[in-house]
Amino acid sequence: MASMTDASEVGLDGEKFKWTYRNTFGNLCLSPKIMGLILNRECQDKKSHETYRQYLDRLRRDKNEDAFSNTEWKKAFGFLSKAFETVTNPDEQDVTAIFSLFNYIITIVRKDSSKDYRELLKKLKEVKDWRNNSFHNLQAVESKQNFEGLRAALVELIDEAGSFYSLNQGEIEDMKHELSDDIAKLQSTDKTSLYYWCSRLMVSGKAAFRLLWESRLSGEVLSLGNETIKVKRRDVFHALDLEVKALSGGEVFPYFKIFGAPEKIVVVTGVAGAGKTTLVKNIVLQFFEPLPKADDFLKSFNQVIFFECRDRTTTTLSDVIEQHFEDLCIELGKENILKALLRLDVLIIVDGFDEVNDVSKKVVIEVIEKTRRNNCRVLITARPYAVKEKLEPLLTSHDVSFTQFEIMPLTELDDQLEFLRRYEESLSDGTPTGEMTRSFMCLNNDIRSQFSEPINLVHFCEMHKYFPEAIPSWQTPGDVAPDKLRLYRKLLHTKLSGSIDEDLDVLVDNMFALVGAEALKLLRDNVLTFSEAELRAIKPRCQVRLKGDEKSDSAVVLSIVLKEHKPLGLNRSSSYEFKHKSEQEMFAGDYVVQCIIGESADSLNNILGVPKEELSQLREVLLYVVQMLSRDSPRHFLRRCGELKEALRDAGVTAADVMDCVTRCPDHAEQVAELATLTEDEDWNVRNIRHVSAVTKMLRHSRPKHLVVEMEAAALRKAQWGELLAEAGGVDVRLNLFHPYDYQPPYYTYQPHDDLLLPLPNSGVRLVGFWGCVGTPAGVAALAAVARGAELHIRMAAPLDLGTFGGINRKLTVYTRPFSPPAYIKRPLPLIPSPSLYVEGADSGCRGAVAHTITSLAPHNKRFAELRLKGCRLRAAEQQLLLQELQAAGIRTNYWGDTRAEAFG
Numbered sequence: 001m002a003s004m005t006d007a008s009e010v011g012l013d014g015e016k017f018k019w020t021y022r023n024t025f026g027n028l029c030l031s032p033k034i035m036g037l038i039l040n041r042e043c044q045d046k047k048s049h050e051t052y053r054q055y056l057d058r059l060r061r062d063k064n065e066d067a068f069s070n071t072e073w074k075k076a077f078g079f080l081s082k083a084f085e086t087v088t089n090p091d092e093q094d095v096t097a098i099f100s101l102f103n104y105i106i107t108i109v110r111k112d113s114s115k116d117y118r119e120l121l122k123k124l125k126e127v128k129d130w131r132n133n134s135f136h137n138l139q140a141v142e143s144k145q146n147f148e149g150l151r152a153a154l155v156e157l158i159d160e161a162g163s164f165y166s167l168n169q170g171e172i173e174d175m176k177h178e179l180s181d182d183i184a185k186l187q188s189t190d191k192t193s194l195y196y197w198c199s200r201l202m203v204s205g206k207a208a209f210r211l212l213w214e215s216r217l218s219g220e221v222l223s224l225g226n227e228t229i230k231v232k233r234r235d236v237f238h239a240l241d242l243e244v245k246a247l248s249g250g251e252v253f254p255y256f257k258i259f260g261a262p263e264k265i266v267v268v269t270g271v272a273g274a275g276k277t278t279l280v281k282n283i284v285l286q287f288f289e290p291l292p293k294a295d296d297f298l299k300s301f302n303q304v305i306f307f308e309c310r311d312r313t314t315t316t317l318s319d320v321i322e323q324h325f326e327d328l329c330i331e332l333g334k335e336n337i338l339k340a341l342l343r344l345d346v347l348i349i350v351d352g353f354d355e356v357n358d359v360s361k362k363v364v365i366e367v368i369e370k371t372r373r374n375n376c377r378v379l380i381t382a383r384p385y386a387v388k389e390k391l392e393p394l395l396t397s398h399d400v401s402f403t404q405f406e407i408m409p410l411t412e413l414d415d416q417l418e419f420l421r422r423y424e425e426s427l428s429d430g431t432p433t434g435e436m437t438r439s440f441m442c443l444n445n446d447i448r449s450q451f452s453e454p455i456n457l458v459h460f461c462e463m464h465k466y467f468p469e470a471i472p473s474w475q476t477p478g479d480v481a482p483d484k485l486r487l488y489r490k491l492l493h494t495k496l497s498g499s500i501d502e503d504l505d506v507l508v509d510n511m512f513a514l515v516g517a518e519a520l521k522l523l524r525d526n527v528l529t530f531s532e533a534e535l536r537a538i539k540p541r542c543q544v545r546l547k548g549d550e551k552s553d554s555a556v557v558l559s560i561v562l563k564e565h566k567p568l569g570l571n572r573s574s575s576y577e578f579k580h581k582s583e584q585e586m587f588a589g590d591y592v593v594q595c596i597i598g599e600s601a602d603s604l605n606n607i608l609g610v611p612k613e614e615l616s617q618l619r620e621v622l623l624y625v626v627q628m629l630s631r632d633s634p635r636h637f638l639r640r641c642g643e644l645k646e647a648l649r650d651a652g653v654t655a656a657d658v659m660d661c662v663t664r665c666p667d668h669a670e671q672v673a674e675l676a677t678l679t680e681d682e683d684w685n686v687r688n689i690r691h692v693s694a695v696t697k698m699l700r701h702s703r704p705k706h707l708v709v710e711m712e713a714a715a716l717r718k719a720q721w722g723e724l725l726a727e728a729g730g731v732d733v734r735l736n737l738f739h740p741y742d743y744q745p746p747y748y749t750y751q752p753h754d755d756l757l758l759p760l761p762n763s764g765v766r767l768v769g770f771w772g773c774v775g776t777p778a779g780v781a782a783l784a785a786v787a788r789g790a791e792l793h794i795r796m797a798a799p800l801d802l803g804t805f806g807g808i809n810r811k812l813t814v815y816t817r818p819f820s821p822p823a824y825i826k827r828p829l830p831l832i833p834s835p836s837l838y839v840e841g842a843d844s845g846c847r848g849a850v851a852h853t854i855t856s857l858a859p860h861n862k863r864f865a866e867l868r869l870k871g872c873r874l875r876a877a878e879q880q881l882l883l884q885e886l887q888a889a890g891i892r893t894n895y896w897g898d899t900r901a902e903a904f905g
Ligand SMILES: Nc1ncnc2c1ncn2[C@@H]1O[C@H](COP(=O)(O)OP(=O)(O)OP(=O)(O)O)[C@@H](O)[C@H]1O
Pocket: 220, 236, 237, 238, 239, 240, 270, 271, 272, 273, 274, 275, 276, 277, 278, 279, 352, 382, 383, 454, 455, 456, 458, 580, 581, 582
C-alpha cells in the first residue's frame, strides 16, 4: 500500500512543497495524459501495433507522397526521431514529444486539411509551455499560480479539443471529471510516487549538487610550486571558442552555444590540455551562478550530474547519483532517485572519455542507454583520438548520433595575452605588473605558437613565476618542453639541497626514473590515479633520508609530482594522481628516453611493455620520446628510428601529431618528417604557418589523401606557400581561405585572394575544393586551370565572368554584394553545375541593385540551385516586390520551390 504522508513530515516547507508536488505531478503526469488522449483522438485510424513512423509513412503515402527518408525523418523530429521509430502510443511520452508529433500530423499530413486547427494547436502549446515555465526555475515550480494556470490551460484544451473533434458533451465532461479526480488525489502526498521523488529532487537536488561540487571546483591549484598557489577558477576562466567538427570551414561558436546542437549527445574534443575538463568544470560552476556574458545557457536544466571517466570505483549510474544526492538516496532509495532524475531536465557531464576504464565504461553505457528517451542531455569530453577509436564505435553500436565540437587553439597573440593577464592578475593579488605578458611578447613567433593550448600557457605562467631566467634562453620550439622537466628537477633540488648527504643529481635522477616508470605503468593500464595501496607500495622507494634526521621522508618527492584526489563517497580513502595527464605522459616519456640513452638492451616494445594493440594509450608518450630523444641524443634517435616509427604506427599516430613533432624537433625535422608515411591515408590539415612548413617537409616523404589548407589569407601570405606548392605536385588540395566568421553577417570580407591562386597552375596540384575571394580574370583563369571537378565557393570581389567553370565543376556557389549600375551587363553563370547564388549585405533601398545582380548572373535557363540573400536588410515590402520582379523575369530555383521565399533566422 502506498505510504501517505504530509509534506511537513519530511521537514519541508509545507506550502512550497505542496505546490512543487502539484506542479511536478501536473506537468509530468496530467498534461501528457490529456495531450495523449487528444493525440489518440487525432490518430484514430492508427493501428495499435503501428509505430508512429509507420503511421506517418502511411499518412504520407495516402497523400501520394513518398515515405520519409531517414534524413527527412531526423530533420522533422530531431532527437525524438529514434523514439518514434519504436513507440506505438503516447503513454510514456512527455509533453514535448507528444506536442511535436501532434504538430507534425496536424500541420503537414492531416487528411482533412479544411479545418482550422490553429486554436487547438495554440492550446496544446500553452499546456506544453507550462512545463518549461515551471521547471526552469525553483520559484516557479513552487508557485500556486503556476499550478492554477496549468489547470486552467488543461480545461481550455479539453474544451477546444471537444469542439475541434465534435465530441459530445458527455465525453468532454468525463475528461474534466477525470482531471478533477486526479487533482483531488493530490491533497495528500504519496511518498512512493515517482512524482514525489521528482518533487524532492526539484526542491533540494541543486543545493546538494552545489554542496558536493562548488568547493571542490571553485579553486585551481597551479601545478608547479607549493600548494598555496591557488587561483579562483572563475577568475581565470578564458571563454573558449569551439568549432563544429566534420564540416569543412565549420562555424565557430562560443562555448555556451553547444546546447543549441540538435543531437542529444554533445561531444567536446580537444588535444591534451586544450581545456576540456576546465570547460566542464566551469559549466558546473555556472549552473550555480551564471556568468553575465554567457546568456544563462544552462537555464533549461534543472539538474546536473558530473562524472569523471578516470573513476575506477563507482560501478553504476545509481552509485553516481547516490554520491550526488546522498541524503535523498538514503531516504528514498537510489534507484528511485535515478528514475526521478531521468524524468527531469538533466545535464549529465561525462569528463575525459579517453581515460575510461572497464568500470567507468559500464557507467557511460548506462548513461547512453538510460538517456535515450527523455529530456536529458549528455556532454562528453574526450581527446580526439579517443572519439575515433572508442567513443564513436560505442555510440554507433547503441545507435546514437552526436554533434562534435572541437576546442579551437589560442593562436592569436591577443587571446594568449588576455589568457595570461587573467592568471597574472590572480597570482599577484590584483596588482599585476604586466611583466609576464611582456616576457611572452618578447618570444619569437615560432616559440609563441607553441602556446596555443591553455595548459601550455599555464605552464608559461608557472615558469615565469618560478624561473623567469629560463624564458629568454628559448631559441627554438624544441627548447620549451624540456624546460618543464628541468623546472621540476630544479624544484626538487631547491627542496632538498643542503638537507641530504647523497649526491643530489643522482638522487633526483633516481627519483625521476622511479616516478617515470610508475607513470608509464599506470598509463599502460589507462589508469590515472594511484590508489592508497598502490601509493604505499611506491612510497618506500621514494624515501630520502634528510640530514640530521633519523626519519626518511617520501612526501618530499611525491608532493611535488602528485596531488591528492579526494573521493566523493564519504567512506572512501583518498587516491593520488599526477597534476595533469600530460605531466604523467611527460614523466613516462622521460623514463623511456633515459632507458634508451642509458643503453638499455631492451627493444622499445619491451621498455614500453604493452602489446601493440594497446599502444594507442601511449601515443603522447611516444611523441614526447621522439621529441626529446632527437634533441638530447640524435645518435640514439637515429638508432631507434625504425622502432619508434613502428610503435607510432601501432599507436595510430595522426598527421597532426607528425606536424607537431616536425615543428618541435627543428634540428631533426627532416628525419621526423619521414613519419608522414604513416599518415598517407589521412587528410592533412594545414591551419597555421607552422603547419605549412612542417607539411612542406612531410610532402617529401609521402602524400596525403587530401591536403586541407584552412587558413586566413593574411596568415598564408606570411607562410611559405610557394615552397609548399613546389612539393605538392599531384596532390588533391582543398583550399579554404574564408575565416569562419566570414559566414556570419556583418563580417563578409571581399579582399581578393588572387595572389595566392596565381602560383597554382604551375604547381601541379589539383584543387578539389575552394572557398575564397577572387577579384580579377587572372584569378579566375588560375582557378579554372586547376579546379576541374572541384567544389567551388567563390566570393566575387568584382563582377567577373565565371562562365569558364561551366561543365567542369561539381558544385558552384557564388557570393556577391549587390552590383552597382555599370556592372549590370549579363555575365551568366554556367548551366552545369546548377549554381547557387548568395547576395550578401543588401541594404534597405537597394532592391533594384539586388534584382539586377541576380538577373545579370542568372544562367541561360534562369535556374539557380539556390538563391539566398544573406544579412539582408531589405524591408518586407521590398522583399515582396523583389520576389515578384524575379518571378516576372523567369528566375527559378531548383531546391526551394518556385514561388516561395523563406526567412532564415
Ligand atoms: N578556458 C580556460 N581558461 C583558463 N585556464 C584554462 C582553460 N582551459 C584550460 N585551462 C588551464 O589548462 C589546464 C589544462 O586544462 P584541462 O585539464 O581542462 O585540459 P584537458 O583538455 O582536459 O586535457 P587532457 O586531455 O589532458 O585531460 C587547466 O588545469 C587550467 O589550468
